[in-house]
Amino acid sequence: MSAPHPDIPHVAEARNVDWYEASARHRLTTLLDHGSFIEFMGPTERVVSPHLDLFDLPKQFDDGMVVGRGQFDGKPVLAAAQEGRFMGGAFGEVHGAKLVGLLRAALDVKPDAVLVLFDTGGVRLQEANAGELAIAEIMRALLDARAVGVPVIGLIGGRAGCYGGGGLISGCCSGLVVSEQGRISVSGPEVIETNRGVEEFDSRDRALVWRTMGGKNRRLLGVADAYADDDVESFRAATLELLASPRAFDLDALKARQHMLESRLARFGDCSDAIDVWAKMGAEQPTGVPDLPADAFQALVARIAKEHGA
Template sequence: MLKNRVSYAECTARERIALVLDADSFVEWLPPSARVTSPHLAQLGVPTSFDDGVAIGRAHLDGHAVFVAAQEGAFMGGGVGEVHGAKLVGLLQRALRDRPQAVLLLAESGGVRLHEANAGLIAVSEVMRAVLDVRAAGIPVVTLIGGANGCFGGMGIVARCTDHIVMSDTGRLAMSGPEVIEASHGVEEFDARDRALVWRTTGGKHRYLTGDCDALVEDDVQAFRAAAIEAVGRPAASRPLTLQGLEQEHAALAARLQAAGTDPEALSLWARLGILEPARIPEIGAAAVRLLRPSVSAALAA
C-alpha cells in the first residue's frame, strides 16, 4: 500500500484535481487557453500565469456533482490577486445558481500577493463573503490543506470560514506565516527557521488536536479523496451559521486560550491537555494522533 501512495504535497494543482476527483470528470472554466492573467503583474514586469495560479471548474466526487478550485503553490506561492480572487468568487457565486452537492477548495496559499496587495485584500474579503453565502444556502464548502506552502494569510481565514477542513499531518494552517511573525515581532517571538517549531504551531497535527481542522490524514491523495467524500456526505447543518454556533466557537477559543496559560508553546499545551508523551506527537502517524483527539476535546471542554 505504501508503494502506491502518491504525495499530495508534491502534486500540482491539476494533479490533485485529477487524483482526488473522479477520473476525467473535471471540466475547467477559464483554463490557461483563455489567457486570463493579472494586469497588475504585467504592469510591474512580473511573469504571469495563464490561469493566474488557480484552476476552477466542475467535477464529480464519488459520483456527486461538485465545484472545485485548486490553488497552484508553484506560482507566486498560491498568492491571491485580483483575477485569482475573482475566479474563486465566480465559482462560489455559480454554486449559488447551480447548487452542486458541495464546493471543494484545494487551498495552497501564502496569502495576498504583495505585488497587488490592495486588490488581493479586497478579493479575499469577497471570497469570504461568497463562502458564507454558499454555506447559508445549504451547500457545504470543504477545504483540503496539504500543499508545501500551507494555507496562510487571507486564505487561512477563508479556510476557517468553510464547513469542513481536511489537513495532512504535514499541512500547515495559520493567519500569519512564520516569516511574517518573525519580521514583525522578532526572532525571539518566533524563529521561522525552526522547522520543528513551525510545524508544532501551525501543522496539521496541532490544528487537529485543538479543533481547527476536522479530519487529519496522511500525505496521500487517496487519503484526501476518502476524507473529502466523507465530508461531502455530511449534512451542511453540522456546523450551522447561527448565533448559537458562533457563541460555541467563541467559547471553544476562550477555553483554548485559558489552557495555553503563560506558556503557549505546543508541547506545553499538549501536556496540559492530558497527552502523556507530548514530545512524541511529531513522530507518530495521523492515525495515532486521531486517537488522542477525544481526550483532548474533553480536557478543553472541562
C-alpha cells in the same frame, strides 16, 4: 521506464498520489471522480494577471487558480485548487476573481459541496489591493454559499501551506482537512518574528514552526476538523467523512464556536509552546507527537476528543 512525473495527470489516475508534490490540476483531477472534472476559464483562455507585466514578471495561463465542476463520490461539486508553486499560490486579481465566481455560482447551481484546495502564502504583493479585495469578496461569497446550505470544505496540505488571507478564508469554511505538511496561520513565521522579535517566534526554528502551525497541532486544537495522510486517497476519504456529517450554520452554531474558542484560550492561553498544550490535553508523550505516524496520531485525536467532548 521512468517514474511517473507529478505534472503529468494521465500517468497515475490512481489516488496514491503524493498531495504535497502534486500540481494543483493533478490534485483536483485525481481527488474528483475519474474523468469528471471540467475546468472553467482554463489555460487556453489565457485569462492572465493584468498587473505582472508592470513588474516584468512571468504570468501563468491560469493565474495559479484552477476552478471547475465535477463529481465527488457521484455527487455534483464545484472545486478550486491553488498552485502553490506559482508566486507562492498568492491571491491576485484574476486568481481571486476565479474563486469568487465559483463560490457565487454555488448559489445558483446548489452543488453538494464546494471543495477548495488551498496552497497559498496570502495576497500577491504586486497586486495587493486587488488581492485584499478578493479575500474580502471570497469570504462574503463563501459565507453566502454556506447560508444557503452548500458546505464549503477546505483541503490543506500543499507546500505553501495556508497563510495570510488564505488563513482567514479557511476559517470561514464549513470544515477543514489538513495533512501534517499543511500549515495554517494568518501571519507567517517571518512576519511574526519581524514584528514581535525572535524571542516571540524564531522563524528559523523549523521544528517550532511545524509544531505550532503544522497540521497536527491545527487538528488537535480543533482548527482543522479532519486529518489526512499525505496522499489524495486519504484527503478524499477525510473529505467524504466531513460531508457525511453536515454542520449547522446558524446563530447557535456560531455561539457554540465562540464558546469553544473562549474555553480554548482560557485552558491553553498561558502555554508557551505547542508541547505544553499537548501535555495539558493529556498526550502521554507530548514531545513525541510530531513523530507519530498517521494512525497513532488519529488514535490520539480520538482519545482526546472523547475525554474532553471536543
